[in-house]
Each structure stands twice: as C-alpha cells, then as structure tokens.
Amino acid sequence: MIAFYLILGILTSVAGALxxxxxxxxxxxxxxxxxxxKAFRIALAAGxxxxxxxxxALHCSMELTGFFENNRWIQLVIISIFLVIGIYFLVRKNKKEMNTKAPKIKLGKSKFLTGFSLAFxxxxxxxxxxxxxxxxxxHLFELTLYTPIIALFLFFSGIYLGKxxxxxxxxxxxxxxxxxxNDSKTKLFKIIGVALIAISFVQGVKFLVA
Structure with missing residues (x-):
C-alpha cells in the first residue's frame, strides 16, 4: 500500500509534465x-x-487558491508569454536562411539554473x-504535511522521477x-509554436468564460 504513494506521485507528475x-x-x-x-541537466534541475x-502547494494550497483567484492579471501575463513564445517559434527561420556571421545565441551557461528557474x-x-x-x-486519501514521512518521501520521489x-x-x-x-527541425519549431499558441488560446477562452 505504501508503494501506492510512489506510483501516484509518478503518474501525477507525468500528467503535469506532458x-x-x-x-x-x-x-x-x-x-x-x-x-x-546538457539537456538532461535541465531535466534534473527541473525535477x-x-x-x-x-x-x-501542499503547505499552503488554500492561501494560493485565493491568491490566484484574486489576482487574475497573473493569468493574462502567462497567456501573453505563451502567445509571444509561440509566435517566435512559428516565425523563426532555419539556420541556413540566417546570416552565418550572426552571433550564436546561447541558452545560458548554467543548465541546472535554467532548468530550475523554468520549473520553479x-x-x-x-x-x-x-x-x-x-x-x-x-477522492483518494488525505495528503497533508501530517501524512507519515515515508509516504510523503515516496510521493515526492515519484514526482521527481515522473518529471x-x-x-x-x-x-x-x-x-x-x-x-x-534542417527541414525537420524547422517543422519541429513550427509544431512547438502552434502548440504554444493553441495553449494560450485555450487559456484565454477559459479566462473569459470564468
């Protein structure tokens, strides 16, 4: 039964990370x-x-719920960020189409810091x-800070492994x-762009309906 906490943590984390x-x-x-x-360093830190x-969220779920409900502008900022990044990926050009003398843009010196910041x-x-x-x-069981330490450890270990x-x-x-x-890479970036724009659109609809 105690292993259920680990499995639940993994499944819940995967559902959120997909x-x-x-x-x-x-x-x-x-x-x-x-x-x-280097990509895996980002993943380790993101976990x-x-x-x-x-x-x-476990510690102060009620307070956080009220905060986001009372500060809906945060949702608008998030929607705008997704939209801007999506448009960027959608319109960006293939490397072959760019000036070869243009300076390369680095994703950041510290992959660990990048992964942690983007996740946190x-x-x-x-x-x-x-x-x-x-x-x-x-619907399942009580999960609070007073839950047995071994159960919490397994649950959060599952979250890390799932992520x-x-x-x-x-x-x-x-x-x-x-x-x-390179054509496949360009298609991938366009897929990412369309996905992000779609996410921003769905979130925008939810914001207006709510």
Missing part, C-alpha cells in the same frame, strides 16, 4: 542545438523545482499541484529531430 511548456521546449532546444547530456512547487518560476504549475493535491484529498522521466522522453524526441534534416 503538456508542452517552457521546460519541455528548453530540453528539446538544448538537445537539438547542443547535446542530450527539483517541481518537487518544491508541489511541497509549497511557473505559476500554472503551482495551480496544477493545488488542484491535483485537492483532488487527491477528496525527469517525461523530460528525458522529450529529449530523445529532440535528439531524433537533431539527427534529421
């Missing part, structure tokens, strides 16, 4: 432009950020964990794209 987001894009982009090893967000400074993920923990408490596992799969996808032609 939708294309900033960390996923960073992992794919790093794999294509650099290598899988830590994910665990901290889940722990934070992510309000939608906080909201996701608030909802996930609330549903767990309502880095999902990002690893995204990295492998990016690696396959890197081995193909």
């Amino acid at each position: 939708p294309l987001g900033a960390v996923n894009i960073a992992v794919i982009n790093t794999t294509i432009k650099e290598n899988t090893r 830590i950020g994910e665990v901290l967000l889940a722990l934070f 400074l992510n309000p939608p993920v906080i909201i996701y964990w608030i909802v996930a923990i609330s549903l767990t408490n309502k 880095i596992g999902t990002l690893y799969l995204y990295s492998q996808w990016g690696n396959k794209m890197a081995q193909k032609s």
